[in-house]
Amino acid sequence: MESIDELMSTLIVELKRGTLVLSVLSQLRSPEYGYSLVQKLEEKQAAIEANTLYPLLRRLEKQGLLTSEWDTTENRPRKYYILSPTGKAVYEKLKEEWMQMSRQLALLLKEDDEDDTDRPVY
Amino acid sequence: MESIDELMSTLIVELKRGTLVLSVLSQLRSPEYGYSLVQKLEEKQAAIEANTLYPLLRRLEKQGLLTSEWDTTENRPRKYYILSPTGKAVYEKLKEEWMQMSRQLALLLKEDDEDDTDRPVY
DNA sequence: TGACTATAATGTATGTCATACAGTATATTA
DNA sequence: TAATATACTGTATGACATACATTATAGTCA
Numbered sequence: 001m002e003s004i005d006e007l008m009s010t011l012i013v014e015l016k017r018g019t020l021v022l023s024v025l026s027q028l029r030s031p032e033y034g035y036s037l038v039q040k041l042e043e044k045q046a047a048i049e050a051n052t053l054y055p056l057l058r059r060l061e062k063q064g065l066l067t068s069e070w071d072t073t074e075n076r077p078r079k080y081y082i083l084s085p086t087g088k089a090v091y092e093k094l095k096e097e098w099m100q101m102s103r104q105l106a107l108l109l110k111e112d113d114e115d116d117t118d119r120p121v122y
Numbered sequence: 123m124e125s126i127d128e129l130m131s132t133l134i135v136e137l138k139r140g141t142l143v144l145s146v147l148s149q150l151r152s153p154e155y156g157y158s159l160v161q162k163l164e165e166k167q168a169a170i171e172a173n174t175l176y177p178l179l180r181r182l183e184k185q186g187l188l189t190s191e192w193d194t195t196e197n198r199p200r201k202y203y204i205l206s207p208t209g210k211a212v213y214e215k216l217k218e219e220w221m222q223m224s225r226q227l228a229l230l231l232k233e234d235d236e237d238d239t240d241r242p243v244y
Numbered sequence: 245t246g247a248c249t250a251t252a253a254t255g256t257a258t259g260t261c262a263t264a265c266a267g268t269a270t271a272t273t274a
Numbered sequence: 275t276a277a278t279a280t281a282c283t284g285t286a287t288g289a290c291a292t293a294c295a296t297t298a299t300a301g302t303c304a
Contacts, residue, residue: 007185012219015140019227021133026230035252045226052291063129076300090130095231097134102224104167105141108148109217157281174262198271
């Protein structure tokens, strides 16, 4: 049996897991490069590891949600990621899904603040 | 390249994935058996597959979050699952984590409803 | 000026877990 | 009596976050 902290850590990773794509897509309203995304999301308390982000970006590109372009005109080369029309559509849909799921889960969790009486289903 | 529907389906599974433990724990304020949990959660728009739930319950039991007891006194045998003190503590913590993450993500998604102007970080 | 750190990205291996598929047993229903 | 619902167990596969390793180079510091 593992420690509570390790368990919590794993559970939190899983909790966070599905939101990572959504978080990343939300920061791509304009072209961004990887490291910039890492920084932006960290600032907004939605941190993601580079080890996670880059494969995720590659995956999304492979799936057609975004495209990438190297910009070699500046001091150092950067690979910019741009949402495709498909990516935008998927983002909107995913956003709606999350909102819906979020509401449902909030209802489930809210039951704790109430009596233990059995309530009629919704 | 897969279809959008398949892609959305996968993304939604991932989105939902981390919330399953939380959903299940939320329904264990009193002892419940597996099939009953499946039904309750389905009613509350938080459906979970039996194939997912049972291994999940076994996992949680192994981790000490809950215990199980066979009730063979009724028409048919049922395995009841009971939150342990550890399980209750983990549930509360996970709940708080979710609320926090939820708020952060809502902020990220809310940016879409606003101008494309760069805003100061929080 | 060389060493160290930050920037920026790629690749491999491992761990976690949802789902597909297969199955068991028995109470209930058509 | 056959089909369906109830209730649960087990194996295999797919998806992906993270740990670990690495490359390259611009910027900073002693």
